[in-house]
Amino acid sequence: MAATDYTPEHQLFRETVRKFVEEELRPRAREFDEMGRIDKSLFKKMGELGMLGLRYDPKYGGAGLDWSYSAVMFEELGRSDNAGVTMGISVQTDMATPSLAQFGDEELKQKYLVPAIAGEMVAAIAVTEPDAGSDVAGIKTRAVRDGDDWVINGSKTYITNAATADWLCLLVVTDPDAGYGGYSQIVLPTDLPGIRYELLDKIGNLGSDTGLFYFDNVRVPVANTIGDIGRGFQQQMMQFQDERLVACVSSMAGSEHLWQETRRWAEERRLFGKPLSKMQNTQFKMVELWTLINAAKELTRACVEKRVAGEDATELITMAKLFCGRVSRQVADECIQFHGGYGYMKESMAGRAFVDSRLISIGGGSDETMMHYLAKQLGF
Amino acid sequence: MKILVCLKQVPHKDARLEIGSDGTWIKEDGIKFEINDYDNYALEEALRLKDAGEAEVVVATIGPDRVTQSLRTALGMGADRAIHVWDDSLANADSLGIAKVLAAVAKEENFDVVFCGLMSDDSNYAMVGPMLAQLLDIPHVTAVVKTDFENGAVKVEKELEGGTLEVSQVPLPCLLAVQTGINEVRYASLKGIMQAKKKPLDKKALSDIGLDGAAVAPKLSIEKIYTPPKGEGANLLSGSADEIATQMVGKIKELGLL
Structure with missing residues (x-):
């Protein structure tokens, strides 16, 4: 169990x-890798x-459950052998929809949250810009009010689900003079005039469609604002917590899966007359990795339990995100070594994990962002 | 319509199996179990009848505590209630013993249809279904690949050798032992799983169904199970695809098979 x-x-x-x-x-x-995205019909399934609505109100089609069920889901999705696909799904469940579920008004939730939970609409989160990533406050995409509409100009990059998304949870500047009170989150349907995207060519996570969006005088009703105008930055910071915890759970599930497959390989692969697994170097390395994976899983579980208990888990999640990213990279690196030349092939699970895991230390806030936050928390 | 689906819990298809110390069965400690694949199709066939109209689907299984997980899965998929029979004397039960227990369960209610899988993934006897039908004195069809229920009877297609199909009309009540692939098995949805919490799961001892250990004592026992030793004498052919094909034809001719 x-x-x-x-x-x-x-x-x-x-x-x-x-x-x-x-x-x-x-x-x-591998088919999804070739397609560069998940089969959209699977969202419906x-x-x-x-x-797709584990923690959301049953009124909107959700299950009304807690984070423990999200953990179960991502522990299993992490074993899908396609980190990009898992990421695309997690964008829908834990990155693009939490703010809408928590702060959106009834009409907005009926129009966009209900179909997202049913898998009839796919959502994406659009925060990062060409000149602002982990420094979220540095975003420039601007929404200017014109009567009952926002008029949006700017661009967003590294957007997962770019080609499949029906709407974006878009963070924009609505008042450049209001500091942290000058940002807003807007539900932006992707079929509006003035929106175009281009797909980006990543080194890993090939099963997800990552793109660059351009907004050229895009008009969207002010009624599409999630929560209060001017509260977007704060709402987005809360939304990030779910994103980071999902990354911890799914990356450790992936690392565990890779470790198990590597062990199987080491038991079958014979070198100098005996299985690779019977060599002390293999055993020591594998035990070391297993210890790291379990330490990261336990830290992650502590985060989940805090979330289930309704406690603030920001500090612990920040540490877990930092630690899991590094553990997943180390596991992938060592597992490639066990696989030798085969590990360097694209078809090898270790090889894919090597490039896929690199993202954990970048996406959802880089390692440096995590450390910056923790240093402040610790009074440095 | 009242339907009984007989389920068996078997080792998970990905479980790493090891032979137990007495050499007569596998080590069951620490491995995962799941619903026998054939039985999943049987359950799905029953649930489709339920979806199509008025039907109550009851699932029954025999086994230690761990089998409740499979019953809960079946309830989560849509079965209405579950019956779990266990007694330590059933630990080494043979097919007839299992069939007797299921017959006793079935006799307590008037089922119109009894579904089971064609065989189990672990022991492969394929005997419980026909034996159960015999004990209940109802007709049965095995290797069922299609069902069409109409007017108190069922038109059944059964798989024969070489892709041939046999069609028969069977009156109800009857027993159908289902082949895999007959349908697309549904998943237990989260909603179904949560609803399953409230569905009845009856635990019964042998005495509750009018049986005792002597009545189900096995007449068949397993002497040993073992992994066949690796064979010798394989000829490894080398060369280009054309060369290998030529050598292969030569070998087949040598053996007088061509």
């Missing part, structure tokens, strides 16, 4: 997600299974 299987329902939900991963995602993992 996994650490987050608190009840029989958790176990059953794990079974369902595992089956979905084994039947729908893993067999098509995930919606029917209840996977």
Whole structure:
């Protein structure tokens, strides 16, 4: 039983997600790489299974559950053999929709949250800009009010689900003189005139469609603002917590899966007359990695439990994000070494993990952003 | 319509199996279990009847505490209630013993249809279904690949050798032992899982269904299970694809098979 299987329902939900991963995602993992995105119809299937609204109000089609179920889901999705696909799904569930669910008004939730939970609409989060990433306050995309509309100009980059998204949770500057009170979050349908995107060519996470958006005098109703005008920065900071915790859970599931596959490889691979797994160097390295993975999983579990208990987990999640990113990179690096030449092939799970895991230390706030926050918290 | 689906919990298809110390079965400690794949299709067939109209779907299984997980999965998929029978004397039960227990369960209610999988993934006997039908004195069809229920009977397609199909009309009540691939098995949705919490799961001892250990004592016992030793004498052919093909034809001719 996994650490987050608190009840029989958790176990059953794990079974369902595992089956979905084994039947729908893993067999098509390389196909999604080729396509550069997940098959959009799978969102509908995930919606029917209840996977896209775990913590959201049943009134909007959600399940009204807590973070422990999200942990179960991403522990299983992390084993999909396609980190890009897992990321695309997590953008829908934990990066682009939490603010809308928490702060959006009834009409906005009916129009955009309900179909997102049902998998009929795909969402993306649009914060990063060509000149502002982890420094969120440095964004320049501007929304100027014109009657009942916002008129938006600017660009957003590294947007996951760029080609599949039906709407963006867009962070814009609505009052450049109001400091942290000058940002707003807006639901922006992607089919509006004045929006165009181009896809970006990444080194890893190939199963997700990452793009650059341009907004040229895009008009959207002011009614599409999520929560209060001017509260976008604060709302986005809260939304980041879910994003980071998802990254911890899914990256450690991926690392564990890779470790297990590497062990299988080491047991079968024979060198100098004996299996690789019987060599002390292999055993010591594998044990070391296992210790790191378990330490990271335990830290992550502590974060999940704080979230379940409704406590502020910001500091712990920040540490977990920093630690999990580094552990996943180390695991991938060492596992490539065990695989030798094969590990350097694109078809090798270790090789893919090597480039995929690199993103954990960058996306959702870089390692340096995490350390900057922690240094402040510790009084430096 | 009242439907009974007989389920068996078997080792997970990805479990790393090791032979137990007495050499008669695998080590069950620490491995995961799941619903026998054939039985998943049987359950799905029953749930489709339920979806199509008025039907109650009851699932039954025999096994230690761990099998409740599979029953909960079945309830999460849409079954209405579950029956779990266990007694330590059933630990080494043979097919007839299992069929007797299921017959006793089935006799307590008037089921119109009993569904089961064609066989189990672990022991492969394929006997429980036909034996159960015999004990219940109802007709049965095995290797079912299609069902069409109409007017108190079912038109059944059964798989024969070489892709041939046999069609028969069977009156209800009857037992159908289902082949895999007959349908697309649904997942237990989160909503279904949460609803399953409130569905009845009856635990029964042998005495609750009018049986005792002697009645189900096995007549068949496993002497040993083992991994076949690696064979010898394989001919490895080398060369280009054309060369290998030529060598292969030569070998086949040598053996007088061509």
